[in-house]
Amino acid sequence: MPTFSLTAINVGTFNLGEADKIITLFSREKGIHRAVAKGARKPGARISGKSELLNVNRLLLAKGKNLDIITQCENIETFANLRHDLTRLTYALYYAELTQVFGPGLADESERYFDRLCLSMGLMAASGRDPALLCLEFEFALLQMLGIKPELNFCVGCRDPLTEKNLTAFNYELGGLVCQKCFHRMRRLAAASEIVEEEAEEYAIESQEENIRLGLAARSGARSEAMDGQRTNVYVTPLVWKRMVLANIGSEQIDMEINPNQPQDARALVGATVAARRVMQSYIEYKAGKRMRALDLLADLI
Numbered sequence: 001m002p003t004f005s006l007t008a009i010n011v012g013t014f015n016l017g018e019a020d021k022i023i024t025l026f027s028r029e030k031g032i033h034r035a036v037a038k039g040a041r042k043p044g045a046r047i048s049g050k051s052e053l054l055n056v057n058r059l060l061l062a063k064g065k066n067l068d069i070i071t072q073c074e075n076i077e078t079f080a081n082l083r084h085d086l087t088r089l090t091y092a093l094y095y096a097e098l099t100q101v102f103g104p105g106l107a108d109e110s111e112r113y114f115d116r117l118c119l120s121m122g123l124m125a126a127s128g129r130d131p132a133l134l135c136l137e138f139e140f141a142l143l144q145m146l147g148i149k150p151e152l153n154f155c156v157g158c159r160d161p162l163t164e165k166n167l168t169a170f171n172y173e174l175g176g177l178v179c180q181k182c183f184h185r186m187r188r189l190a191a192a193s194e195i196v197e198e199e200a201e202e203y204a205i206e207s208q209e210e211n212i213r214l215g216l217a218a219r220s221g222a223r224s225e226a227m228d229g230q231r232t233n234v235y236v237t238p239l240v241w242k243r244m245v246l247a248n249i250g251s252e253q254i255d256m257e258i259n260p261n262q263p264q265d266a267r268a269l270v271g272a273t274v275a276a277r278r279v280m281q282s283y284i285e286y287k288a289g290k291r292m293r294a295l296d297l298l299a300d301l302i
């Protein structure tokens with residue numbers, strides 16, 4: 001049976017039969033890969049601990065008919081400190097969830113993403129920095145590798161440079177921040193579309209079959225315009241914007257700006273990080289077309 005080796009982190013597991021596990025791995029060599037860990041659920045099995053989530057292993061796999069089988073497993077890293085801090089562990093599980101969802105799109109970047117993921121897991125486990133800020137930095141790195149990094153410096157509507165005075169909202173559909181002028185234009189379009197939508201509905205009811213089809217066509221067009229103005233924008237304050245910009249370049253400068261004699265500065269900063277993360281989380285979920293579940297536990301903890 002042909003064999004091959006991988007260096008990989010466990011990002012998902014589920015049980016198979018009585019004693020086995022199927023592990024979703026993200027490997028440096030191939031990106032996302034699924035393999036069977038035989039006997040991983042037997043008490044005292046050598047592979048048992050190594051098959052747990054977030055472990056990094058060097059593996060030897062045998063090619064199987066459907067799924068490959070792990071034949072040798074050497075543990076490299078466990079991120080043991082994560083197991084002592086529920087908040088940090090939850091963020092790390094969120095990284096694993098993101099990897100499962102976006103991993104298939106990262107095959108060409110597998111080496112770079114694997115290294116970044118392990119670095120970020122290590123920082124989450126051992127660094128004293130705010131875990132929410134570390135997470136925000138990781139999210140930006142992921143979005144960059146996926147080629148969907150949000151635009152933070154220029155308005156995605158008119159390309160004008162953004163300033164503290166003109167920035168207004170984050171637009172999920174356009175993938176970046178919009179200026180005040182464009183935000184209001186979108187709002188006006190949405191309001192006008194709503195009127196068109198109502199008129200189209202009345203028209204559809206009163207018209208014959210052919211006209212009903214035309215009315216419905218106008219309505220569906222109006223609905224997508226309404227999405228622009230109402231459902232895909234979220235307000236962003238200058239401090240939240242600043243947080244995003246600095247997390248995007250991985251700068252700790254903003255932390256240094258805190259005056260230790262001004263505890264309200266620190267509180268405002270924590271609030272801005274939470275708000276910035278919420279915007280990025282929604283953007284990621286918008287792009288994924290699904291909710292990230294690991295964060296539900298996080299929401300209960302914060």
Ligand SMILES: [Zn+2]
Nearest residue numbers: 155158179182
């Ligand atoms: Zn604009």
